[in-house]
Amino acid sequence: MAKKKPKTKQSSTPKFKKPSLKLTNQQKLIFGSLLIILGIILGTAFLSYFFTGKADQSILNEFSTRQAEADNWVKKLGAYLSDIFVYRGFGIAAFIFSGLLIRSGLHVLLDINYEKLRRHWFWGLYIILWFSIFFGFFGEKHAILGGTVGFETNTFLQDYIGILGVSLLLFFGLIVYLATRFKITIHSFIALFKSAKKDISDELKSNADDDNFAFDNNLTEEAEAIKAAHLATQKEAQQTKPKPSTPEPVKEPTPVVEFEPIAKPQPVKDIPESSFEVTAPKEEPIEEAAELKIETVEEELSETDNLSNKLVADFGLFDPTLELGKYQFPPLDLLKKYDNEGISINQEELEGNKNRIVETLNNYKIGIASIKATIGPTVTLYEIVPEAGVRISKIKNLEDDIALSLSALGIRIIAPIPGKGTIGIEVPNKNSTIVSMRSVIASQKFQKSDMQLPIAFGKTISNETFVVDLAKMPHMLMAGATGQGKSVGLNAVLTSLLYKKHPAEVKFVLVDPKKVELTLFNKIERHYLAKLPDEAEAIITDNTKVINTLNSLCIEMDNRYEMLKNALCRNIVEYNTKFKARKLNPNDGHAFLPYIVLVVDEFADLIMTAGKEVETPVARLAQLARAIGIHLIIATQRPSVNVITGIIKANFPARIAFRVTSKIDSRTILDGSGADQLIGRGDMLYTQGNELVRIQCAFVDTPEVERIVDFIGAQKAFPDAHLLPEYVGEEGGTNLDIDISDRDKLFKEAAEVIVTAQQGSASLLQRKLKLGYNRAGRLIDQLEAAGIVGPFEGSKARQVLVPDFIALEQLLENEKNN
Numbered sequence: 110m111a112k113k114k115p116k117t118k119q120s121s122t123p124k125f126k127k128p129s130l131k132l133t134n135q136q137k138l139i140f141g142s143l144l145i146i147l148g149i150i151l152g153t154a155f156l157s158y159f160f161t162g163k164a165d166q167s168i169l170n171e172f173s174t175r176q177a178e179a180d181n182w183v184k185k186l187g188a189y190l191s192d193i194f195v196y197r198g199f200g201i202a203a204f205i206f207s208g209l210l211i212r213s214g215l216h217v218l219l220d221i222n223y224e225k226l227r228r229h230w231f232w233g234l235y236i237i238l239w240f241s242i243f244f245g246f247f248g249e250k251h252a253i254l255g256g257t258v259g260f261e262t263n264t265f266l267q268d269y270i271g272i273l274g275v276s277l278l279l280f281f282g283l284i285v286y287l288a289t290r291f292k293i294t295i296h297s298f299i300a301l302f303k304s305a306k307k308d309i310s311d312e313l314k315s316n317a318d319d320d321n322f323a324f325d326n327n328l329t330e331e332a333e334a335i336k337a338a339h340l341a342t343q344k345e346a347q348q349t350k351p352k353p354s355t356p357e358p359v360k361e362p363t364p365v366v367e368f369e370p371i372a373k374p375q376p377v378k379d380i381p382e383s384s385f386e387v388t389a390p391k392e393e394p395i396e397e398a399a400e401l402k403i404e405t406v407e408e409e410l411s412e413t414d415n416l417s418n419k420l421v422a423d424f425g426l427f428d429p430t431l432e433l434g435k436y437q438f439p440p441l442d443l444l445k446k447y448d449n450e451g452i453s454i455n456q457e458e459l460e461g462n463k464n465r466i467v468e469t470l471n472n473y474k475i476g477i478a479s480i481k482a483t484i485g486p487t488v489t490l491y492e493i494v495p496e497a498g499v500r501i502s503k504i505k506n507l508e509d510d511i512a513l514s515l516s517a518l519g520i521r522i523i524a525p526i527p528g529k530g531t532i533g534i535e536v537p538n539k540n541s542t543i544v545s546m547r548s549v550i551a552s553q554k555f556q557k558s559d560m561q562l563p564i565a566f567g568k569t570i571s572n573e574t575f576v577v578d579l580a581k582m583p584h585m586l587m588a589g590a591t592g593q594g595k596s597v598g599l600n601a602v603l604t605s606l607l608y609k610k611h612p613a614e615v616k617f618v619l620v621d622p623k624k625v626e627l628t629l630f631n632k633i634e635r636h637y638l639a640k641l642p643d644e645a646e647a648i649i650t651d652n653t654k655v656i657n658t659l660n661s662l663c664i665e666m667d668n669r670y671e672m673l674k675n676a677l678c679r680n681i682v683e684y685n686t687k688f689k690a691r692k693l694n695p696n697d698g699h700a701f702l703p704y705i706v707l708v709v710d711e712f713a714d715l716i717m718t719a720g721k722e723v724e725t726p727v728a729r730l731a732q733l734a735r736a737i738g739i740h741l742i743i744a745t746q747r748p749s750v751n752v753i754t755g756i757i758k759a760n761f762p763a764r765i766a767f768r769v770t771s772k773i774d775s776r777t778i779l780d781g782s783g784a785d786q787l788i789g790r791g792d793m794l795y796t797q798g799n800e801l802v803r804i805q806c807a808f809v810d811t812p813e814v815e816r817i818v819d820f821i822g823a824q825k826a827f828p829d830a831h832l833l834p835e836y837v838g839e840e841g842g843t844n845l846d847i848d849i850s851d852r853d854k855l856f857k858e859a860a861e862v863i864v865t866a867q868q869g870s871a872s873l874l875q876r877k878l879k880l881g882y883n884r885a886g887r888l889i890d891q892l893e894a895a896g897i898v899g900p901f902e903g904s905k906a907r908q909v910l911v912p913d914f915i916a917l918e919q920l921l922e923n924e925k926n927n
């Protein structure tokens with residue numbers, strides 16, 4: 110705000126301003142329609158000139174004589190204007206003037222961006238001149254084609270550079286036009302030839318899908334080239350091998366929608382002064398300010414936008430689901446209906462419980478002003494308003510007494526209920542009802558949700574379906590003693606995503622040390638799972654492989670951040686939207702990014718066996734991965750502090766607790782008690798940092814999951830699971846042919862340190878070069894790859910294979926020459 114520009118203009122360029130912006134709506138209507146009418150008059154006159162031009166020649170000198178009559182459809186004015194624009198001017202290219210006028214009228218009428226209009230005029234005049242000079246070649250016989258300007262300019266140029274020179278000049282002009290206007294590059298031509306070659310071979314192989322080809326034939330050349338690149342990258346992104354047959358089903362082109370430029374963050378210096386001026390809050394209405402700001406940003410973006418708009422107009426938005434275009438989501442029928450679904454109210458039980466609560470509280474001299482019951486699937490919430498003057502802590506302390514009087518497990522007192530001003534007592538129902546997965550998936554709330562990664566967990570105490578967005582959580586910690594519903598909870602999460610997300614949009618990395626819980630999902634490996642390259646199984650059951658996978662996810666995260674940075678996007682949603690709008694070129698390394706959900710079923714086991722090696726990448730992912738679409742779900746039976754360490758806890762704001770056995774466990778997971786008072790069988794507490802919500806988790810049984818994965822597994826899949834980046838562990842040792850260009854900047858210095866000390870240890874590098882362990886370790890790997898140190902020898906330092914500096918210099922020199 111403080112930076113808002115004072116009214117004084119700086120001495121710099123009083124640049125070409127846009128005065129017409131201030132037209133009122135009435136003025137816009139008048140001026141816009143005038144321009145359109147002028148354009149039509151001009152077009153009609155020009156057209157008529159081709160038929161009546163000769164006849165009208167005689168009256169050109171009698172413009173002021175009223176009796177002289179012209180044959181032109183727009184009479185004397187038409188004849189006169191046509192003579193100037195067509196005959197004396199630019200020949201048939203003069204029609205472009207009429208087009209430009211009509212376009213200008215539309216811009217004024219519809220208040221479309223004026224900057225764009227300026228460009229249209231510029232390029233319009235450029236084309237007029239180009240065509241006029243080009244047709245000047247035929248000027249002697251057909252003067253009307255190029256007009257006098259075209260003919261004269263052409264012959265003038267010919268006098269100096271000859272026919273060949275003029276032709277080459279025109280060709281150059283064409284290249285300038287295509288390259289500047291449509292951003293055509295030599296690569297697009299190459300891609301075009303490649304795609305044309307591929308098209309021909311495809312056509313030879315199968316003549317099917319006439320529609321697609323008909324559509325393809327309509328494509329402009331450069332658009333086709335980029336489409337080819339898009340399709341190629343789409344496949345690459347899915348790590349597919351080239352498929353021999355079956356041409357991709359191409360979507361119907363969608364109608365062009367007037368584009369809305371996405372405001373990119375701009376370096377301050379690039380924003381012209383005017384945009385600061387208009388954002389001054391007091392002086393300008395908000396819409397006006399926004400409009401102008403968009404314009405200035407657009408100036409920069411316009412060329413890319415032009416191309417992407419054109420591509421979108423030609424092919425529609427990029428559709429990541431196209432490769433599995435015929436994929437069908439699992440139908441609801443695969444999920445089971447339960448008989449005891451739906452809440453049945455047992456009036457007697459309600460009354461009984463109410464009376465007992467009132468009695469117990471009365472026994473302790475606590476009066477109640479009112480009491481109200483809300484019946485949920487497993488528990489009923491009694492909300493009481495105590496009489497004035499009753500201390501809340503007094504009621505809270507009576508938890509055990511109330512439990513005793515009600516002779517029920519799992520009583521929880523919420524005092525007070527946040528935001529309600531009442532005290533809640535949750536009492537389990539005698540006959541709990543099952544919340545079926547089917548009912549929550551079928552709910553409007555889930556079906557209509559527009560969340561990125563919606564998860565239908567179950568139902569709240571007021572019997573509402575509870576749907577949350579995993580993308581917003583952004584990571585989830587799940588704890589619960591054995592047999593309390595964790596695995597069912599994980600299945601509910603996965604099922605929700607399977608019902609809502611296309612295989613191209615989300616990928617799971619499943620870690621299941623118990624080896625049984627998630628095995629079922631093997632069937633959808635090529636649809637939904639992600640794995641390390643060269644791994645046979647996508648579901649990870651071996652702890653050492655988990656470490657590699659986690660590190661590989663870290664690499665994926667870094668790669669994605671790089672892509673986002675290059676695309677000037679802040680998160681995956683912006684990035685994917687931009688990619689779909691074809692504003693990001695796959696040739697620049699861009700690709701559609703699916704969400705990645707990492708599910709670890711037994712985290713305690715992992716931490717016990719691998720400790721820091723697991724904790725570090727998990728913490729790193731949890732801290733950083735939210736913006737780039739990697740989300741973690743970690744489940745554990747033992748929510749003790751050495752499993753859920755401080756750093757992990759701090760980065761998992763969303764927590765789910767099923768029943769745990771002790772208050773301490775409850776505190777570890779929820780930062781408070783409550784989980785120890787749950788009744789099990791899917792009864793859970795959910796928190797996302799603030800209040801606790803009690804939920805009955807939806808029940809999805811193994812046969813149901815089996816039916817779903819069978820249904821998906823039977824459909825056409827990607828050729829392989831989604832491949833994560835390769836990660837070579839410290840003991841990996843196999844992938845030592847590290848590229849010279851990928852070497853650490855300190856490689857040479859490190860080599861000198863090692864050779865001087867004749868001792869190949871990472872800790873030496875850490876000390877001498879002041880490096881972290883990871884970087885020092887990487888350097889040692891690179892030194893091994895270069896043959897400067899020997900292989901890993903356990904606790905001993907590695908052998909140094911280069912005796913002195915001179916040998917080292919020689920070795921490095923030789924490397925360069927190879």
Ligand SMILES: Nc1ncnc2c1ncn2[C@@H]1O[C@H](COP(=O)(O)OP(=O)(O)OP(=O)(O)O)[C@@H](O)[C@H]1O
Binds near residue numbers: 543806
């Ligand atoms: N939401 C639910 N509704 C009804 N019953 C449930 C629900 N969740 C779990 N159960 C019951 O509890 C049993 C155990 O659940 P589950 O296998 O999910 O436990 P778990 O916490 O994963 O145990 P473990 O850690 O030993 O694998 C289920 O077989 C089922 O009978």
